[in-house]
Amino acid sequence: xxxxxxxxxxxxxxxxxxxxxxxxxxxxxxxxxxxxxxxxxxxxxxxxxxxxxxxxxxxxxxxxxxxxxxxxxxxxxxxxxxxxxxxxxxxxxxxxxxxxxxxxxxxxxxxxxxxxxxxxxxxxxxxxxxxxxxxxxxxxxxxxxxxxxxxxxxxxxxxxxxxxxxxxxxxxxxxxxxxxxxxxxxxxxxxxxxxxxxxxxxxxxxxxxxxxxxxxxxxxxxxxxxxxxxxxxxxxxxxxxxxxxxxxxxxxxxxxxxxxxxxxxxxxxxxxxxxxxxxxxxxxxxxxxxxxxxxxxxxxxxxxxxxxxxxxxxxxxxxxxxxxxxxxxxxxxxxxx
Numbered sequence: 001x002x003x004x005x006x007x008x009x010x011x012x013x014x015x016x017x018x019x020x021x022x023x024x025x026x027x028x029x030x031x032x033x034x035x036x037x038x039x040x041x042x043x044x045x046x047x048x049x050x051x052x053x054x055x056x057x058x059x060x061x062x063x064x065x066x067x068x069x070x071x072x073x074x075x076x077x078x079x080x081x082x083x084x085x086x087x088x089x090x091x092x093x094x095x096x097x098x099x100x101x102x103x104x105x106x107x108x109x110x111x112x113x114x115x116x117x118x119x120x121x122x123x124x125x126x127x128x129x130x131x132x133x134x135x136x137x138x139x140x141x142x143x144x145x146x147x148x149x150x151x152x153x154x155x156x157x158x159x160x161x162x163x164x165x166x167x168x169x170x171x172x173x174x175x176x177x178x179x180x181x182x183x184x185x186x187x188x189x190x191x192x193x194x195x196x197x198x199x200x201x202x203x204x205x206x207x208x209x210x211x212x213x214x215x216x217x218x219x220x221x222x223x224x225x226x227x228x229x230x231x232x233x234x235x236x237x238x239x240x241x242x243x244x245x246x247x248x249x250x251x252x253x254x255x256x257x258x259x260x261x262x263x264x265x266x267x268x269x270x271x272x273x274x275x276x277x278x279x280x281x282x283x284x285x286x287x288x289x290x291x292x293x294x295x296x297x298x299x300x301x302x303x304x305x306x307x308x309x310x311x312x313x314x315x316x317x318x319x320x321x322x323x324x325x326x327x328x329x330x331x332x333x334x335x336x337x
Contacts, residue, residue: 001025003100004313005060009051012320017050018099018313021060025102030077032104035087038119040098040311041066041304042319042332043127043161048249049093050320064097065090066331067105068113068122078107080285086113088288090127092274099316101336108281109274111288114295121302124331125165128303129291130270130284131247132166139245139266140220142174152177152218154210154237156202157225159187161331162247164194164303166222171195172299179215181206190329202226206233217242224248231257238263305330310337 003023010017028034046063055061068088071081081087089110091098113122136142142153153170157163158180170178172195180191181202191199200209210216217239223230228250235257238244243264255265273281294300308319311334319332 001101003062004064004311004316005055005062005099006050007055007057007060009054012047012050012317012324015313015317018063018316018320020313023060023062023100026096026104028073028075028078028104030075031106031108032075033071033078033081033087033107033110034073035067035069035089035103035105035110036072037067037069037098037101037103037311037336039068039123039333039335040064041123041127041161042308042316042323042334044323045093045127046097047320047323062096062099064099065093066123066125066127067091067098067103068119068126069103069336072102074107080107081110081112086115086119087111088113088122088126088292090130090270090284093271094275099311106274106281107285109284109288111285112292114292116296117302120307120333120335121304124161124302124304124333125291125295126288127270128161128165128331129169130287131162131268132169133287133291134270135162135222135245135247135266135268136166136169136174139268140222140243142170142176142220144173145175147175149175149177151220152179152215153220153222154206154218155180155196156206156221156223156227156230156234158182158191158194158196158199159329160224161303161305162224164190164305164330165300166224167191167194167196168300171197172294176220177215179210179213179218181209184327187329202230206230207237210237219243221245228253235261235263303330304333306332308332308334310335312337
């Protein structure tokens with residue numbers, strides 16, 4: 001099968017940072033779906049793994065975890081899907097990725113593709129939707145329901161892939177005031193269109209920006225990027241007995257700053273369930289089906305930001321470069337040729 005891979009960690013400007021190749025077709029295990037991949041999206045984890053994980057000529061690394069496609073075959077123990085089903089998923093970081101013609105995914109972490117979306121539109125959603133859902137409703141344990149609440153949630157980096165869906169989920173499924181951060185006019189508009197009640201500028205002190213809009217402190221903070229940069233302001237803006245969830249890799253943080261406020265710190269990593277084959281691994285299947293239902297009901301929209309064209313090394317290098325620039329909005333998507 002055709003695939004895009006690499007053998008050594010190189011700057012994305014180097015032609016060998018990602019290259020086109022041919023690899024054997026994968027064979028499904030007992031709980032696996034063999035999926036003909038129709039579209040993929042690129043996430044920050046792709047660029048991080050590219051610079052951390054080395055391959056070899058005998059074992060090149062195939063990146064990519066978000067995918068949407070058609071089930072070609074199923075393993076002997078599969079019960080949730082059958083050949084011909086359209087699915088979408090975020091995959092398992094310990095397995096070869098989706099930058100290929102075919103991919104394998106455990107049925108317990110795949111969902112039925114939203115029927116109202118194209119494959120490209122659907123591929124933009126899985127990893128970020130799982131991350132946002134688990135952050136909001138499993139880590140922060142936000143109450144689901146539209147009962148009026150005086151509480152608010154601050155989403156730092158709201159114009160990115162996770163932020164774009166987190167804003168929508170928080171606005172549609174909770175009664176909280178949803179505050180997003182963005183710094184450029186186009187990213188501010190994107191966050192407003194996603195449903196944020198207010199948008200503040202994360203290049204300015206967060207506590208001052210929150211005070212400006214009448215929310216000097218907030219009980220819930222979801223930090224999606226630059227947590228280390230914002231940490232002092234995060235702990236200053238957090239309300240007593242509030243909580244923070246983060247998804248990035250900030251290095252050392254002075255968590256002692258949370259003590260006086262009895263603040264709670266949560267970490268979200270959407271690959272945990274598949275990495276450790278947790279007993280509740282199938283929750284990601286149910287979660288993706290719930291997101292698909294919300295999309296098909298018109299309550300949630302795709303977070304596709306830019307379509308980079310056909311799945312090949314040149315276009316994937318462009319998509320990686322866009323993410324590494326730190327200025328991308330929404331999700332970068334590519335489609336099978």
